[in-house]
């Protein structure tokens with residue numbers, strides 16, 4: 104968040120002395136040619152609406168997802184909808200994108216809440232669980248995972264309760280649900296480790312906990328691909344490919360059944376790589392695993408495969 108200039112400091116000092124606002128509510132607003140400016144008690148400010156901001160915080164990742172496919176992924180900036188674009192179908196992603204979770208400009212991170220994980224990502228009682236649940240007491244402080252900007256901070260009627268959605272410079276979004284109190288406002292710039300909310304039990308929740316999600320272009324991925332919650336460290340790199348969006352995407356040993364409408368020869372011994380294919384797609388096509396393909400072809404999961412390359416299947 105930008106520091107305000109001295110002209111506002113006098114106004115601020117007066118309002119913060121006489122005002123009844125809590126620390127994180129804006130204590131004043133100022134109309135400027137660029138829009139309404141919200142001013143906070145810690146003498147930082149942000150614009151109420153981000154004019155001319157289209158939501159892309161990582162040009163490299165955005166170029167990759169746009170170039171990857173004929174399908175143009177959208178990165179809208181929306182303060183009132185949780186999902187910004189329902190047609191961002193990341194299962195269409197053909198290539199693997201190497202994403203730096205931290206970089207030299209934004210090299211900090213924080214575990215949102217240091218508590219016991221009570222539920223993991225994946226299928227739970229037949230329903231998909233898009234995040235992890237971390238046990239807490241109502242009122243416990245929740246911290247921003249990375250540097251970024253608050254996209255959504257309000258009560259969500261359909262289950263999340265008080266929800267904060269943050270967009271980050273690494274290209275990901277993080278969700279913090281069921282909060283008892285929101286400590287940030289939409290469009291506010293926030294740094295990793297900054298308190299953004301208090302834990303609670305709002306929305307579709309039985310018992311106080313933090314429901315924490317990590318999303319890539321609106322699509323949930325396993326937060327444990329990014330965070331080692333046990334050791335409280337972040338994994339530096341994330342390889343984004345269509346396989347990570349599967350509810351069991353964190354496991355490369357899962358066997359896929361073919362979902363392609365094109366019939367494949369189940370007895371084929373080898374496959375010649377076509378445009379847009381990666382090991383995940385080939386494994387899924389033939390009902391085998393990436394691990395198997397790697398072992399048979401002396402590859403690692405991150406090796407680049409080339410069009411025309413012959414991949415042994417059995």
Ligand SMILES: [Zn+2]
Nearest residue numbers: 234235236314
């Ligand atoms: Zn949950």
